[in-house]
Amino acid sequence: MSTAVADAHEAHDDHHGPEKGIKRWLFTTNHKDIGTMYLIFSLIMFFVGGAMALVIRSELMQPGLQFVHPEFFNQMTTMHALIMVFGAVMPAFVGLANWMIPMMIGAPDMALPRMNNWSFWILPVAFGLLGSTLFFDGGAPASGWTMYPPLVLQTGDAFPFLIFSIHLMGLSSIMGAINIIVTILNMRAPDMWLLKMPMFVWTWLITAYLLIAVMPVFAGAVTMLLTDQFFGTSFFLAAGGGDPVMFQHIFWFFGHPEVYIMILPAFGVVSEIIPTFSRKPLFGHDSMVYAASCIAFLSFIVWAHHMFTVGMPLSGQLFFMFATMLIAVPTGVKVFNWVATMWKGAMTFETPMLFSLGFVFLFTIGGFSGLMLAIAPADIQYHDSYFVVAHFHYVLVPGSIFSLMAAAYYWLPKWTGYMYNEKAGKLHFWMSTIFVNLTFFPMHFLGLAGMPRRIPDYSTQFADFNWMASVGAIGFGLSQLIFVYVLLTAKKGEKATDRVWEAPKGLEWTVPSPAPYHTFDTPPVKRVHEEAFE
Amino acid sequence: MTRDDSEQRRNIRRTALIMAGIAVAFYVGFILLGVLRS
Numbered sequence: 001m002s003t004a005v006a007d008a009h010e011a012h013d014d015h016h017g018p019e020k021g022i023k024r025w026l027f028t029t030n031h032k033d034i035g036t037m038y039l040i041f042s043l044i045m046f047f048v049g050g051a052m053a054l055v056i057r058s059e060l061m062q063p064g065l066q067f068v069h070p071e072f073f074n075q076m077t078t079m080h081a082l083i084m085v086f087g088a089v090m091p092a093f094v095g096l097a098n099w100m101i102p103m104m105i106g107a108p109d110m111a112l113p114r115m116n117n118w119s120f121w122i123l124p125v126a127f128g129l130l131g132s133t134l135f136f137d138g139g140a141p142a143s144g145w146t147m148y149p150p151l152v153l154q155t156g157d158a159f160p161f162l163i164f165s166i167h168l169m170g171l172s173s174i175m176g177a178i179n180i181i182v183t184i185l186n187m188r189a190p191d192m193w194l195l196k197m198p199m200f201v202w203t204w205l206i207t208a209y210l211l212i213a214v215m216p217v218f219a220g221a222v223t224m225l226l227t228d229q230f231f232g233t234s235f236f237l238a239a240g241g242g243d244p245v246m247f248q249h250i251f252w253f254f255g256h257p258e259v260y261i262m263i264l265p266a267f268g269v270v271s272e273i274i275p276t277f278s279r280k281p282l283f284g285h286d287s288m289v290y291a292a293s294c295i296a297f298l299s300f301i302v303w304a305h306h307m308f309t310v311g312m313p314l315s316g317q318l319f320f321m322f323a324t325m326l327i328a329v330p331t332g333v334k335v336f337n338w339v340a341t342m343w344k345g346a347m348t349f350e351t352p353m354l355f356s357l358g359f360v361f362l363f364t365i366g367g368f369s370g371l372m373l374a375i376a377p378a379d380i381q382y383h384d385s386y387f388v389v390a391h392f393h394y395v396l397v398p399g400s401i402f403s404l405m406a407a408a409y410y411w412l413p414k415w416t417g418y419m420y421n422e423k424a425g426k427l428h429f430w431m432s433t434i435f436v437n438l439t440f441f442p443m444h445f446l447g448l449a450g451m452p453r454r455i456p457d458y459s460t461q462f463a464d465f466n467w468m469a470s471v472g473a474i475g476f477g478l479s480q481l482i483f484v485y486v487l488l489t490a491k492k493g494e495k496a497t498d499r500v501w502e503a504p505k506g507l508e509w510t511v512p513s514p515a516p517y518h519t520f521d522t523p524p525v526k527r528v529h530e531e532a533f534e
Numbered sequence: 535m536t537r538d539d540s541e542q543r544r545n546i547r548r549t550a551l552i553m554a555g556i557a558v559a560f561y562v563g564f565i566l567l568g569v570l571r572s
Contacts, residue, residue: 216561
């Protein structure tokens, strides 16, 4: 047993395990239980959102209308985005934060454990409300996840459900973010200075600040939509003297930092994994922190690059164009540091490392197409085309999702106490990588050739690349079943050691595998875990 | 409860309230922005 846990046992003899049955999960305040619930919830949402993506890609496999009514197609694009963003990617990172941050900083739990329980249990209610709209007469929301007025105000009975569910998702995120900030700032082990914190903790701290700043803005925007619809206001209605473009400004003031909310924790994950499998410390830890902070700051001043076509002064276009391009600098620092970490390292290629390498290569492609979109005159051509779809899917799928997979494989032995099936993991990686490229790379060509996004039918000239993308999407979806197999057989492998990997660093590797229900009741001390504090 | 514990609790409460205050300010502030512009 590790010293940290032994110390804890000496200090407290009144340890209790989890409750039995459903009460354990309903009333738990344990960060590991809540982390597990977040992760399982996000996996379920990943498959629900994925099924919607397959409806979209099946419809687009050939030109002409194939399977679904165009209105239902629009509902699928809207719900797919909302579910993937707020139901899959964000809760998955919050789940990782819940599981790992207390263990990484040597805290016994999150600072506000009851609020932590609430943060999670609000989510199923929110998605229950949103999902229920699929069974309404008028169907689910179909205006796209951006919910631009006046289109969104034509939603019908689903509209208040949409608004209320977004408020609940926002509330959950804000509560989760407050908890993370409070935990990191107040519950670190005595010798863990801020700049000694692991990169995953750092990126989450920055992400939590972003969440607190922008989720209320989004909530404010949808509240105004609600009052426009039901209380006679005209915030965004031109007929009443309102301004529909103002909604776009407010939405993207939230929406652009939201992109970084989904990618900064991914940077943190990759910054943990690459050093472990390169057997070298992370190159330029402090510069990584500054780069992440810089990205977060810049994310607040670039929002209008999503709106170059609404018509804005040339000075505005130039400002948002150059500010957006500037983000490439700190992002470049990060990619350079990952490569420099691997340079001359004794690298091995276990599944978490493969997913991390896939992340570095493919996320960079998404970043590069982002730079292309930042160029205002070019963006006017690319706008609302499949090029944009290709861009953000490269950022989010082989970016965020690959990093989540990498994290799951990396920490799974610490969670379960057993090594997962490495062969299945590698198969999962290679199938995912092949199919993710087959799905999204042709979309660049479709966009450049002029295919608009969010349409159920298209000109026959786009048929071949659409067929490729659909085959890729089906393959990618099926590949994820390998991950389910890995999870179902997660406890059938050999026993994991406490350190699990050959050269991991950090306090989480000083506790036994599986991590006990309670860890670090007594804060770990530097002299015992010197290496974990460096 | 030791003195350290109570101080930590006070710090936790203070940080949480500051963060919640910022969130509420952003929410109300942006709605006010809408009110002022319309």
